[in-house]
Amino acid sequence: xxxxxxxxxxxxxxxxxxxxxxxxxxxxxxxxxxxxxxxxxxxxxxxxxxxxxxxxxxxxxxxxxxxxxxxxxxxxxxxxxxxxxxxxxxxxxxxxxxxxxxxxxxxxxxxxxxxxxxxxxxxxxxxxxxxxxxxxxxxxxxxxxxxxxxxxxxxxxxxxxxxxxxxxxxxxxxxxxxxxxxxxxxxxxxxxxxxxxxxxxxxxxxxxxxxxxxxxxxxxxxxxxxxxxxxxxxxxxxxxxxxxxxxxxxxxxxxxxxxxxxxxxxxxxxxxxxxxxxxxxxxxxxxxxxxxxxxxxxxxxxxxxxxxxxxxxxxxxxxxxxxxxxxxxxxxxxxxxxxxxxxxxxxxxxxxxxxxxxxxxxxxxxxxxxxxxxxxxxxxxxxxxxxxxxxxxxxxxxxxxxxxx
Amino acid sequence: xxxxxxxxxxxxxxxxxxxxxxxxxxxxxxxxxxxxxxxxxxxxxxxxxxxxxxxxxxxxxxxxxxxxxxxxxxxxxxxxxxxxxxxxxxxxxxxxxxxxxxxxxxxxxxxxxxxxxxxxxxxxxxxxxxxxxxxxxxxxxxxxxxxxxxxxxxxxxxxxxxxxxxxxxxxxxxxxxxxxxxxxxxxxxxxxxxxxxxxxxxxxxxxxxxxxxxxxxxxxxxxxxxxxxxxxxxxxxxxxxxxxxxxxxxxxxxxxxxxxxxxxxxxxxxxxxxxxxxxxxxxxxxxxxxxxxxxxxxxxxxxxxxxxxxxxxxxxxxxxxxxxxxxxxxxxxxxxxxxxxxxxxxxxxxxxxxxxxxxxxxxxxxxxxxxxxxxxxxxxxxxxxxxxxxxxxxxxxxxxxxxxx
Numbered sequence: 151x152x153x154x155x156x157x158x159x160x161x162x163x164x165x166x167x168x169x170x171x172x173x174x175x176x177x178x179x180x181x182x183x184x185x186x187x188x189x190x191x192x193x194x195x196x197x198x199x200x201x202x203x204x205x206x207x208x209x210x211x212x213x214x215x216x217x218x219x220x221x222x223x224x225x226x227x228x229x230x231x232x233x234x235x236x237x238x239x240x241x242x243x244x245x246x247x248x249x250x251x252x253x254x255x256x257x258x259x260x261x262x263x264x265x266x267x268x269x270x271x272x273x274x275x276x277x278x279x280x281x282x283x284x285x286x287x288x289x290x291x292x293x294x295x296x297x298x299x300x301x302x303x304x305x306x307x308x309x310x311x312x313x314x315x316x317x318x319x320x321x322x323x324x325x326x327x328x329x330x331x332x333x334x335x336x337x338x339x340x341x342x343x344x345x346x347x348x349x350x351x352x353x354x355x356x357x358x359x360x361x362x363x364x365x366x367x368x369x370x371x372x373x374x375x376x377x378x379x380x381x382x383x384x385x386x387x388x389x390x391x392x393x394x395x396x397x398x399x400x401x402x403x404x405x406x407x408x409x410x411x412x413x414x415x416x417x418x419x420x421x422x423x424x425x426x427x428x429x430x431x432x433x434x435x436x437x438x439x440x441x442x443x444x445x446x447x448x449x450x451x452x453x454x455x456x457x458x459x460x461x462x463x464x465x466x467x468x469x470x471x472x473x474x475x476x477x478x479x480x481x482x483x484x485x486x487x488x489x490x491x492x493x494x495x496x497x498x499x500x501x502x503x504x505x506x507x508x509x510x511x512x513x514x515x516x517x518x519x520x521x522x523x524x525x526x527x528x529x530x531x532x533x534x535x536x537x538x539x540x541x542x543x544x545x546x547x548x549x550x551x552x553x554x555x
Numbered sequence: 556x557x558x559x560x561x562x563x564x565x566x567x568x569x570x571x572x573x574x575x576x577x578x579x580x581x582x583x584x585x586x587x588x589x590x591x592x593x594x595x596x597x598x599x600x601x602x603x604x605x606x607x608x609x610x611x612x613x614x615x616x617x618x619x620x621x622x623x624x625x626x627x628x629x630x631x632x633x634x635x636x637x638x639x640x641x642x643x644x645x646x647x648x649x650x651x652x653x654x655x656x657x658x659x660x661x662x663x664x665x666x667x668x669x670x671x672x673x674x675x676x677x678x679x680x681x682x683x684x685x686x687x688x689x690x691x692x693x694x695x696x697x698x699x700x701x702x703x704x705x706x707x708x709x710x711x712x713x714x715x716x717x718x719x720x721x722x723x724x725x726x727x728x729x730x731x732x733x734x735x736x737x738x739x740x741x742x743x744x745x746x747x748x749x750x751x752x753x754x755x756x757x758x759x760x761x762x763x764x765x766x767x768x769x770x771x772x773x774x775x776x777x778x779x780x781x782x783x784x785x786x787x788x789x790x791x792x793x794x795x796x797x798x799x800x801x802x803x804x805x806x807x808x809x810x811x812x813x814x815x816x817x818x819x820x821x822x823x824x825x826x827x828x829x830x831x832x833x834x835x836x837x838x839x840x841x842x843x844x845x846x847x848x849x850x851x852x853x854x855x856x857x858x859x860x861x862x863x864x865x866x867x868x869x870x871x872x873x874x875x876x877x878x879x880x881x882x883x884x885x886x887x888x889x890x891x892x893x894x895x896x897x898x899x900x901x902x903x904x905x906x907x908x909x910x911x912x913x914x915x916x917x918x919x920x921x922x923x924x925x926x927x928x929x930x931x932x933x934x935x936x937x938x939x940x941x942x943x944x945x946x947x948x949x950x951x952x953x954x955x956x957x958x959x960x
Contacts, residue, residue, distance in 0.1 A: 166611035200631065206571035208638035215641075218649050219634035222627040226605065229624035233613035236620075244623050249698070270698075293654070293675075 152317040153185040153275070157285070157307035161324040162381035163227050164194035172381055173234035175322075176280060180240055185275050187314060188242075188282040189307040190231055192223025197300075213258025217287075217297040221247070224284035224303070232282050242280040245270060247287030247296070252306065254288035254296045261288060261296035263305065266313035275314075283310065301362030308365045312372040319374050321361050326380035327387030328358065330552035331405045335540045338553040342403060343386075346393035349403050349497050352529040356493035357408025366390060393497060401498035401505060402550040407539045409490040411441055411458040413521070414467055418481025419455055421448035425478050426455055432470050438463045442491070442524045442533065452481070456522055458533065461487060489521065490539035493531040494546055500527050512549040518542050557722040558590040558680070562690070562712035566729040567786035568632050569599035577786055578639035580727075581685065585645055590680050592719060593647075593687040594712040595636055597628025602705075618663025622692075622702040626652070629689035629708070637687050647685040650675060652692030652701070657711065659693035659701045666693060666701035668710065671718035680719075688715060706767030713770045717777040724779050726766050731785035732792030733763065735957035736810045740945045743958040747808060748791075751798035754808050754902050755781075757934040761898035762813025771795060798902055806903035806910060807955040812944045814895040816846055816863040818926070819872055823886025824860055826853040830883050831860055837875050843868045847896070847929045847938065857886070861927055863938065866892060894926065895944035898936040899951060905932050917954040923947050 163169050228244035235242035251267035274281040285303025290296045311319035331339040347370035354363035369376050379387025443457045459467045471483045522533035568574050633649035640647035656672035679686040690708025695701045716724035736744040752775035759768035774781050784792025851859045864872045876888045927938035
């Protein structure tokens with residue numbers, strides 16, 4: 151008998167019928183003789199609806215009250231899921247984050263878990279019952295209800311799996327696993343059977359939407375194997391686990407793209423120490439996250455500095471640049487929202503020098519210009535025009551033969 | 556400076572706009588220099604909607620999970636009301652029943668309050684903040700979330716007023732107070748300025764819908780003065796308080812009607828001790844509540860027994876009667892759903908023998924037949940045909956000159 155933590159997202163419990171399908175899926179696992187702990191998100195788009203209601207009621211929305219409001223969504227879902235389980239003859243009890251012993255800091259709307267005391271969860275399991283825990287919530291050191299932020303239910307699931315020494319943590323979502331590329335862009339994309347925490351984190355950073363990056367970091371830190379799969383099929387999904395030294399790593403595991411970034415360039419910057427530092431310190435002070443940074447080779451003692459920020463930060467970043475331009479002696483600046491990044495990720499890249507060349511040749515053959523480049527030991531990212539990124543992903547997916555078994 | 560507990564029902568916070576109106580009303584009281592504690596119900600019909608959702612999801616609905624589900628409604632309302640208060644510059648914190656220290660028994664869906672430890676509420680008040688407490692909820696001795704039942708927010712308000720030694724408990728509702736008769740039936744009905752707990756309880760028992768009887772009993776037990784008023788007008792409503800011996804009591808304070816009852820009659824019952832007892836014991840065992848009972852004068856050793864039950868219990872009660880008929884040697888039985896009760900209530904009746912005669916004469920003058928009668932020291936109730944009860948109320952309201960100032 152194994153202990154499994156199963157996480158179900160909002161789409162999986164969007165209405166009464168899906169709620170019953172999820173209950174049936176949990177019941178089957180229980181009947182196969184496993185112990186199950188469930189972490190569930192709010193139904194469908196309820197979190198968004200609650201936030202919208204808040205904006206209708208008030209311009210001032212304190213974090214403490216927002217958290218109290220939002221967590222009502224998971225509370226509904228967990229109680230309903232328990233009823234559906236009882237309907238199938240499976241005894242189940244719902245638990246709020248507080249009742250589940252999920253203790254957090256006081257940083258409302260994005261609280262961090264500081265400790266887990268799952269006494270009531272263990273008691274329920276020992277009594278042969280299925281504990282259903284409200285996702286993304288906990289109780290702070292001030293005894294206030296806290297919300298862990300979007301994607302927080304994944305974190306709840308992983309945290310519980312760790313605290314309960316579960317054999318696995320299953321993340322049920324609306325996709326049937328992690329793919330070699332977004333199947334909407336690349337029809338022949340293949341589901342990845344197994345990927346290492348490091349690769350998954352690089353994929354998340356490069357724009358892979360599922361699972362939530364924070365939960366993967368959490369899972370890696372505590373060595374909790376994740377199984378990402380679909381709530382509506384019984385086929386196995388993707389296992390995310392420690393890298394297995396026995397197994398030869400795929401050179402390239404996946405091609406990921408991201409269209410959420412924009413590019414800024416400061417031109418004719420004097421090539422002196424501290425100039426760039428100045429710029430990025432101010433950006434940091436305004437809490438603008440910079441992703442990629444590139445500095446051209448210096449010509450006649452001046453250089454161009456390009457960097458990318460999220461679209462929603464573009465305006466603020468542009469203002470900072472305009473502010474500092476004269477100050478740092480730049481000759482001008484440009485901002486460009488129409489870019490996208492395409493990345494290849496693979497643990498085997500470390501030991502394969504040819505990969506970079508293959509990526510550049512492939513994009514060149516497609517007539518796709520590379521505007522910026524950034525690398526890690528297992529990731530290679532290029533900035534290209536937004537309107538060609540899908541073609542870039544398709545050609546790279548072919549070039550590295552990812553569609554093959 | 557006085558401390559006031561203000562209760563707002565679901566209609567008062569049905570949407571974002573009303574929520575802001577309620578916040579404004581609370582803010583005005585605070586600005587007049589009072590300390591305010593708010594107890595709020597779920598928005599509009601949300602409790603019904605949550606219960607409906609539960610029936611869609613499952614046939615089995617354990618009380619523990621129903622309470623977890625339903626209390627999500629008040630949780631939303633209290634958080635939103637706090638935001639609206641912050642918007643008006645009034646610092647406010649929401650508290651669940653558990654956080655407010657409302658400890659209950661484990662009788663889910665209709666839990667009883669066993670103790671109140673409002674430490675966090677007091678702390679918030681001392682800090683100059685407005686505590687907004689989720690109505691009708693508490694935490695059980697098993698550390699589970701409990702629901703106090705319909706009308707439970709009134710109970711929460713009264714219980715908090717008692718525990719905090721509040722100067723008054725204001726029940727804001729969709730009516731502007733307690734009236735001498737239902738204004739829909741009697742346009743000239745007058746709002747009652749002051750009524751005693753005893754009179755109010757008799758009126759609740761006789762069919763007056765607001766306030767919830769349980770909260771009035773609670774208020775009487777702990778001597779908490781209630782002020783029933785409208786959330787949408789600033790006019791004073793009705794005070795419910797101890798009887799004031801200094802003030803001469805009105806002979807009749809109000810005329811109340813109730814169409815929720817049906818009548819059963821068992822005919823030709825042998826007039827022997829224990830026969831009636833037998834019948835009502837079985838009814839009690841099936842938890843069928845009997846309101847009025849009347850036994851005719853015995854003729855030739857047999858008698859007819861008539862009693863009233865709620866419409867929803869009529870079928871079950873009829874079955875019981877059919878079951879026992881032969882057993883108790885009755886000759887037959889009839890059930891009659893088309894009845895209604897009309898009652899006059901007044902503390903002064905005790906000392907006024909003429910009242911009964913006036914009531915009977917008034918109904919007789921209207922050609923209204925009285926089918927059953929029941930009395931208490933301050934209430935007189937008659938069963939009449941359902942289709943004439945409105946006329947009965949109108950004529951009695953005139954006869955006792957209740958429209959006068």
